Amino acid sequence: MPKIIDHEKRREQIAEATWRVIVEQGMEGATVRGIAKEAGLSLGALRHYFATQDELLMYAMQLVKERAIARIAEIHANEEWAPKEKITKIFLELLPTNQEKMIEMEVWFAFTVYFRHKKEGFDAQHDGIYAGVRKLLDSADQLNLLRKELDKEMEAEKLYAVIDGLALHAYLEPQRVNGEWITKVLEHHLASLFH
Amino acid sequence: MPKIIDHEKRREQIAEATWRVIVEQGMEGATVRGIAKEAGLSLGALRHYFATQDELLMYAMQLVKERAIARIAEIHANEEWAPKEKITKIFLELLPTNQEKMIEMEVWFAFTVYFRHKKEGFDAQHDGIYAGVRKLLDSADQLNLLRKELDKEMEAEKLYAVIDGLALHAYLEPQRVNGEWITKVLEHHLASLFH
DNA sequence: GTTTTTATAATACAACTGTGCTAACAAAAA
DNA sequence: TTTTTGTTAGCACAGTTGTATTATAAAAAC
Numbered sequence: 174m175p176k177i178i179d180h181e182k183r184r185e186q187i188a189e190a191t192w193r194v195i196v197e198q199g200m201e202g203a204t205v206r207g208i209a210k211e212a213g214l215s216l217g218a219l220r221h222y223f224a225t226q227d228e229l230l231m232y233a234m235q236l237v238k239e240r241a242i243a244r245i246a247e248i249h250a251n252e253e254w255a256p257k258e259k260i261t262k263i264f265l266e267l268l269p270t271n272q273e274k275m276i277e278m279e280v281w282f283a284f285t286v287y288f289r290h291k292k293e294g295f296d297a298q299h300d301g302i303y304a305g306v307r308k309l310l311d312s313a314d315q316l317n318l319l320r321k322e323l324d325k326e327m328e329a330e331k332l333y334a335v336i337d338g339l340a341l342h343a344y345l346e347p348q349r350v351n352g353e354w355i356t357k358v359l360e361h362h363l364a365s366l367f368h
Numbered sequence: 369m370p371k372i373i374d375h376e377k378r379r380e381q382i383a384e385a386t387w388r389v390i391v392e393q394g395m396e397g398a399t400v401r402g403i404a405k406e407a408g409l410s411l412g413a414l415r416h417y418f419a420t421q422d423e424l425l426m427y428a429m430q431l432v433k434e435r436a437i438a439r440i441a442e443i444h445a446n447e448e449w450a451p452k453e454k455i456t457k458i459f460l461e462l463l464p465t466n467q468e469k470m471i472e473m474e475v476w477f478a479f480t481v482y483f484r485h486k487k488e489g490f491d492a493q494h495d496g497i498y499a500g501v502r503k504l505l506d507s508a509d510q511l512n513l514l515r516k517e518l519d520k521e522m523e524a525e526k527l528y529a530v531i532d533g534l535a536l537h538a539y540l541e542p543q544r545v546n547g548e549w550i551t552k553v554l555e556h557h558l559a560s561l562f563h
Numbered sequence: 564g565t566t567t568t569t570a571t572a573a574t575a576c577a578a579c580t581g582t583g584c585t586a587a588c589a590a591a592a593a
Numbered sequence: 594t595t596t597t598t599g600t601t602a603g604c605a606c607a608g609t610t611g612t613a614t615t616a617t618a619a620a621a622a623c
Contacts, residue, residue: 290394334533
């Protein structure tokens with residue numbers, strides 16, 4: 174064999190190159206040739222790690238999701254924060270408050286719109302986020318952190334909407350809706366739920 | 369001359385055919401040939417009304433915006449409603465509560481992601497919506513409809529986020545987040561602002 | 564050193580893209 | 594009827610796409 178290559182690591186490098194192409198040129202630039210060039214590989218080399226373009230894009234999208242889940246799990250596992258603080262941090266993790274998350278969101282958006290008409294039942298990926306928000310709000314209630322008069326189903330939906338609405342606006346108007354501002358807005362909203 | 373054709377009307381028909389193609393196949397299906405077929409025209413005929421694909425797509429996107437603005441202006445001009453009622457109706461008009469608006473949102477999303485890396489300063493289109501929300505909230509305040517302790521800048525941003533967050537979730541999870549539900553959620557939120 | 568196996572590179576090909584061009588067509592005007 | 598002109602259809606062309614195929618290089622195994 175030639176230089177032994179860690180296949181999984183190489184696939185992640187290619188996926189990250191795919192992200193960069195999408196951020197800079199959009200989905201139209203995410204051709205196998207464009208991605209290969211960004212990754213510094215030839216067409217044949219790229220094809221050695223991903224048999225088809227579809228497989229590559231699916232992998233690149235899945236990796237976005239895994240990275241985000243891993244970050245949230247890390248916060249969840251940390252025991253040094255008070256419950257209210259930890260819950261706040263998790264919700265804030267869903268907002269694009271830094272460049273890394275901004276890139277992930279941009280890529281996630283592009284993939285979502287792209288795969289919507291290509292894979293059936295693809296958007297089933299998002300049910301999980303609402304369920305997570307609902308669960309976290311429930312756990313906050315069990316810890317007696319929430320104001321009692323709240324309609325929990327309604328507030329879960331509103332909180333979920335505020336989070337993704339802020340994310341969408343950060344995507345559309347990054348100069349006005351920046352990281353500090355959306356942090357402040359979300360914290361203000363959470364303060365209206367806690368007592 | 370042959371049968372005189374109303375060019376502007378024909379262009380609108382073609383734009384609507386473009387919408388249908390995008391709803392069914394996404395931006396990847398919005399080729400000049402695909403649109404011509406959906407519109408029931410030949411390639412040459414299509415090219416007679418739009419010299420380039422870019423011109424066609426820009427026109428189709430602009431038409432989405434114009435239709436939405438026209439609907440809101442119509443509500444605004446109607447004098448039979450009380451101020452609070454009218455303001456509520458306008459905000460509700462921004463949500464995809466029926467099939468027509470659902471289609472417009474789907475198309476608007478596809479165009480937004482598509483043009484983002486093709487036209488500079490394109491997303492400047494959205495500054496207008498936030499400004500409108502802010503303005504409408506200010507007018508509500510001048511009519512003494514709002515609770516006094518509210519941080520108006522903050523609440524404008526939150527309301528704007530709730531609206532677009534709900535719209536996004538209706539796009540992603542149409543079965544769970546349907547028209548009736550998002551109407552209820554937005555009305556609940558507005559009730560928390562009014563007194 | 565020879566063989567085997569893996570990685571990379573280069574080329575080829577069929578399909579599809581946007582757009583240019585030209586001839587035919589149809590109906591109003593002369 | 595003839596002319597004129599807006600309208601339409603069809604083909605051609607160059608460029609790009611995803612993917613298949615083949616050849617080459619290099620490290621490991623024997």
